Amino acid sequence: xxxxxxSGKGGTGKTTIATSLALCWGEGLFLDCDVxxxxxxxFLKPHINERISVGIPVPEVDESKCSFCGKCxxxxxxxxxxxxxxxxxxxxELCHGCGGCSYICxxxxxxxxxxxxxxxxxGRSGKIDFIHGILNVGEPMAPPLIRQVKRxxxxxxxxxxxxSPGTSCPVVEAVNRSDFCLLVTEPTPFGLNDLKLAxxxxxxxxxxxxxxxxxxxxxxxxxxxxxxxxxIPILMTIPWDRRIAxxxxxxxxxxxxxxxxxxxxxxxYGKIERLYKR
Amino acid sequence: MxxxxxxSGKGGTGKTTITAAFATxxxxxxxxxxxxxxxxxxxILDPAIERSEEFYGGKTAVIDSGKCTQCDECVRxxxxxxxxxxxxxxxxxxxxxxxxxxxPEGAIAMxxxxxxxxxxxxxxxxxxxxxxxxxxxxxxxxxxxxxxxxAKLIAEREKKEYIIIDGPPGxxxxxxxxxxxxxxxxxxTEPTLSGIHDLxxxxxxxxxxxxxxxxxxxxxxxxxxxxxxxEGYCSENNLxxxxxxxxxxxxxxxxxxxxxxxxxxxxxxSKEVTRVWEKVEQRLxxxxxx
Numbered sequence: 063x064x065x066x067x068x069s070g071k072g073g074t075g076k077t078t079i080a081t082s083l084a085l086c087w088g089e090g091l092f093l094d095c096d097v098x099x100x101x102x103x104x105f106l107k108p109h110i111n112e113r114i115s116v117g118i119p120v121p122e123v124d125e126s127k128c129s130f131c132g133k134c135x136x137x138x139x140x141x142x143x144x145x146x147x148x149x150x151x152x153x154x155e156l157c158h159g160c161g162g163c164s165y166i167c168x169x170x171x172x173x174x175x176x177x178x179x180x181x182x183x184x185g186r187s188g189k190i191d192f193i194h195g196i197l198n199v200g201e202p203m204a205p206p207l208i209r210q211v212k213r214x215x216x217x218x219x220x221x222x223x224x225x226s227p228g229t230s231c232p233v234v235e236a237v238n239r240s241d242f243c244l245l246v247t248e249p250t251p252f253g254l255n256d257l258k259l260a261x262x263x264x265x266x267x268x269x270x271x272x273x274x275x276x277x278x279x280x281x282x283x284x285x286x287x288x289x290x291x292x293x294i295p296i297l298m299t300i301p302w303d304r305r306i307a308x309x310x311x312x313x314x315x316x317x318x319x320x321x322x323x324x325x326x327x328x329x330x331y332g333k334i335e336r337l338y339k340r
Numbered sequence: 341m342x343x344x345x346x347x348s349g350k351g352g353t354g355k356t357t358i359t360a361a362f363a364t365x366x367x368x369x370x371x372x373x374x375x376x377x378x379x380x381x382x383x384i385l386d387p388a389i390e391r392s393e394e395f396y397g398g399k400t401a402v403i404d405s406g407k408c409t410q411c412d413e414c415v416r417x418x419x420x421x422x423x424x425x426x427x428x429x430x431x432x433x434x435x436x437x438x439x440x441x442x443x444p445e446g447a448i449a450m451x452x453x454x455x456x457x458x459x460x461x462x463x464x465x466x467x468x469x470x471x472x473x474x475x476x477x478x479x480x481x482x483x484x485x486x487x488x489x490x491a492k493l494i495a496e497r498e499k500k501e502y503i504i505i506d507g508p509p510g511x512x513x514x515x516x517x518x519x520x521x522x523x524x525x526x527x528x529t530e531p532t533l534s535g536i537h538d539l540x541x542x543x544x545x546x547x548x549x550x551x552x553x554x555x556x557x558x559x560x561x562x563x564x565x566x567x568x569x570x571e572g573y574c575s576e577n578n579l580x581x582x583x584x585x586x587x588x589x590x591x592x593x594x595x596x597x598x599x600x601x602x603x604x605x606x607x608x609x610s611k612e613v614t615r616v617w618e619k620v621e622q623r624l625x626x627x628x629x630x
Contacts, residue, residue: 070378072351072509077534098510099349099541101534119419139399139437139450160419160436199544202481202513227351227509230377230473230480234431250595252356252380259378262475267431280592304562307587311532311563 070256349538387461397479
C-alpha cells in the first residue's frame with residue numbers, strides 16, 4: 063500500500079504525521095517528495111549511502127550545422143529556445159526537456175545533454191528505506207525530480223510519501239497513483255479553505271482520503287462540520303500541545319517525544335488499511 | 341513604486357498573517373496574493389470582486405480517435421508517459437506538443453483550456469489582485485506573473501507606493517515568479533530545525549536572483565535556542581532581522597474572526613508586527629534613495 067500525506071495549507075503537520083507513521087510501520091519505503099523544502103531527514107536522520115544526480119535532457123546546438131531556420135523556436139511551447147538572426151539563444155530554466163527541438167531540427171544540429179536540476183539521496187533509518195529529492199536552489203521545476211524519487215517504488219512494497227504544501231503540479235505528481243492520501247489540516251479558516259482544495263484535487267485523481275486534524279482545539283468547528291457533510295473520515299485528532307511544538311522544533315518525532323501516541327498512530331494505520339481494502 | 345514579497349520556504353510559518361497585518365498598517369499599497377494554488381488572504385481581507393477573468397495557461401494534447409491508427413508513435417516520443425490507450429491523460433500531459441509533431445496522421449491537436457481565474461477586488465485595505473488556479477492545473481508561475489502585472493497596473497494608475505505580495509511556500513516556479521524583480525523580500529521563519537533549513541534554501545534563491553532579504557522570526561519563544569541560531573545565521577550572512585514575534589493563540593482567534601492581527605488585538609504580537617512593518621517600510625524607502 064502506498065500512503066501519501068498532503069495538506070493544502072503548509073505547516074499543518076504533514077512531516078510530523080508521515081515520519082511517525084513510518085516509524086510506527088517500522089519498515090518499507092519513506093519518500094520525501096517535498097523536493098523544494100525536504101525536511102523528513104531532520105526527523106528520521108537516515109544514514110545516506112547513495113547520491114544520484116537528476117537532470118533533464120536539454121538541447122545543445124551545433125552552430126556549424128545549424129541553418130538558423132528557427133523551427134526549434136517555433137515548436138518550443140515554453141519559449142526556452144529563440145533564434146535571432148545567426149544566433150540561437152537557450153534559456154535552460156524554461157526548458158521542460160520534451161525533446162521537441164531536437165526532434166524537429168532538419169539539420170540534426172541539436173543533440174541533448176543532461177542538465178542537473180537536483181539530486182536524489184537514498185539511505186536507511188533503522189529498517190526504513192529512506193529516499194528524498196533535493197531540488198537545486200534556483201531551479202523552478204520540481205515534478206521531474208519527484209518522478210525520479212517515486213521511481214524507487216516497487217510493486218508490492220509499502221511506501222509513505224510526504225508531499226509539499228499546495229495543490230498544484232508538485233503535489234499532484236507526489237500523490238498521483240497512491241492508494242490513499244492522508245490530509246493533515248488544522249481547524250482554522252486557512253486550514254479548511256486549503257483542505258477543500260486538496261479534497262477536490264484528490265477527487266479529480268480518484269484517490270480515497272481521510273483527515274487528521276492537528277492542533278484540534280485552536281480554532282473553530284468548521285473543519286469537522288465540512289468532513290461530516292462531505293463524508294470524509296476524520297481518522298485522528300491531535301490537540302495543541304507545547305511539548306509537540308517544542309519536540310518538532312528540535313527535530314524529534316512525535317512518537318519519540320510522546321510515546322503515548324504509539325497507540326493512536328497504530329490505530330490510524332489500521333483505519334487507513336481498512337478504508338483502502340474497502 | 342516599490343514591491344515587497346513575503347516568503348518563507350517552509351509552509352505555515354505565518355506569511356499570510358503578516359501580509360494581512362501589513363495591508364492594515366500600510367496606507368498606500370496594492371495587495372497581490374500570489375499563493376495561487378492555496379490562496380488564503382481573501383479569507384481575511386474579504387474582497388469584493390470588481391473584475392474576474394479566465395486564465396488560459398497551458399495546452400493539452402487531444403487525440404482524435406477517428407483519425408488515430410494506433411501506430412504508437414506518440415507513445416514513443418512522449419517523455420511524460422501521458423499517452424495511455426491512445427488517449428492523453430491531461431494530468432500527465434506537459435503540453436509540449438511533441439506528439440503533434442510525431443503523429444503521421446495529423447490526429448493530435450493541442451487544445452488550450454481554462455486553467456484558472458484571476459480577480460481584481462476592492463477590500464477594506466485597498467485594492468487586491470488574486471487568483472484561483474484550477475484543480476490539478478499547471479502553469480502556476482504564469483498565473484503569479486499575471487496577478488503581479490495587474491497589481492502593478494493598479495498601483496501605477498492609483499499612484500500607490502507599494503505592492504505587497506503574499507508569496508507561495510517552497511522555492512520552485514511560483515516562488516521564482518513571485519520574487520522576480522521585486523525590491524525586497526521578507527522571509528518569515530520559525531525557530532524549528534525545519535524552519536531554519538528551509539530559510540537557508542529560500543535565502544539561497546533570493547541570492548541567486550540578487551534580491552535583498554529581511555528576516556522575521558515568528559513564534560520565537562517556541563525554541564529560544566533556535567531563535568539565537570537564526571539570528572547568528574542572519575548576522576553571518578548580513579541579513580537584517582526585522583523582528584521576533586511571540587507565539588500567541590490570539591493570532592488564530594484573529595483569523596477565525598476574519599481580522600488581521602492588527603485589527604484584532606493581539607497584544608505584543610500586534611505591536612511587534614507594527615515595528616516589523618516600520619522597518620520594512622524604511623528599508624523600501626531607503627532603496628528609493630539609492
